[in-house]
Amino acid sequence: MKSGLIKLAILEFKLFTRNFLSMFFLLVFPSLMLLLFGGIYGNEPELIFGGYGSVDVSVPAYAGIIVSVTGLMSLPLEVCEYREKKILKRFQATPLSPAYVIISQVSVNLLMTIAGMLLLFLTGTIVFNMRFMGSLLPVIAVFLLSMLSVFSMGFLIAGFAPNMRAATAIANLVFFPMLFLTGATIPIELMPELMQNIARFLPVTHVVKAMKAVWLGESISSVYSSLLVLAGVMLVCFFLSLRFFRWE
């Protein structure tokens, strides 16, 4: 049984690495964006970036992309696929509860999210001499909360989507606004007021805001409202998906 759990987790990890889209958007795309925009703007301190370099502020903002790729795309689609193909049901007829299948999917996605962030961090440090002004503990805490919050949104998608096609549609519908309207890719400060107001309702906006703040060395209490939003989203989505999740 115990070896079964380990084997299951390893297999889920292998399957993740064989998913080209997830691997690309998680590991290649953020670094590619960084190389592109860092290459254009360099990393000299600029007034428009609040006295920091473009890379210094982009890396924490891209955290928003990274958690969205795993939390809003990879995880809900995996869970839906397993349900639609009756793989969860198949595991129900073994000594291993299908809950462990879901748990190992969540674990693998969490791990890969961290790996994606580390890779981006390394690209920034090695290529652009990125400055990291924050302290490690608050950054880790905010990143963890961000992951859990966005993952629970993904879980809600998985719970509500009737099938794979619907899940893909919903995931795309949620993912792309989160990519472009939250400051993850385009700085929110450059947007007109209307768009900034819309962005305030997207949870990933608060991921970007909070990550940027602690990354640049501001205290964690300066972004408490964003953290509250993320915690609230996490709790609501978590309980809703507990209530509405279907195994088949």
Added chain:
Amino acid sequence: MKMNMIAVDSLTVKYGELIAVDGVSFNVMEQEIFGIVGPNGAGKTSTVECIEGLRRAYRGKVSVMGLDPWKERQKLYGVMGVQLQDTAYQDRVRVWELCDLFSSLYRDPVPYGELLEIMNLTDKKRAYVANLSGGQRQKLSIVLALIPNPRVVFLDELTTGLDPHARRQMWDLLLQLKERGLTIVLVSHYMDEVEAVCDRVAIMNRGRIISMGTINEVVNSFNLKTEISFSASLHNIGDIEGLTGVVSIARIRDTIKVCGHGDECVAAVLQYLNDNRIAYTNLAVKPPDLEAVFLNLSGYDPAKDGDAANGGGRG
């Protein structure tokens, strides 16, 4: 004396207001191949899922080797092998990886290499499941069902999508497994399959078992007609209609088709032909089989539909 492996007593399954299974009872003995057949929506899969512990009975009692499959599922899954109707696997998983994972879930698994060998899948060990043919995927499902070294196996629509050769291989395998002491419950809508492997069969329709027993018992219980056909230049077919057991007679070009009950009918027709020195060729006698039972259940009447298709006769 063989042990009673599965006991189902007045099982009822409801989906909301819909009664999918309506008071079904049967037993399956050790080392028996038990078939459950019936049209789509008859409640076959729901019944089997209750025995597998995947679905809760609304009413009634189910026990497998004395265990309650819903409450004592953990104990049961160590001795039970399951192949579910249309389960797919992850596209990008390799055959050996699935086998390896399933082996790690059981205390005393059968080495999966042996099972792959039996199923002719050894050279597919490193293949992605997505690249297997339909038949190979079905075989993989069976490998996974046998890995636990089970005492009872459930196979739901085992040979759907397989070619005739692969289907016969599958039947041979089932008979071998039975010889090794396995009890098998087979859900199918292929009558030839059930006739080829099952010791006993239950026919389900609209949530109920409407007939159960050996193939012969079941077929006989429906009192269906035997079909006798031959070619002869026979002018007065009306005489045959009056013979013992004959129900209908029709002429289709130069073939004469007689439907009737039992062996007396066959004897009477042959006697008539001989007595009247009528030369006949291409004599064929087709006794009722499960296929006929199935068609009868679904409302297809060979006498009527057959005649209608041939421009009418004497029904």
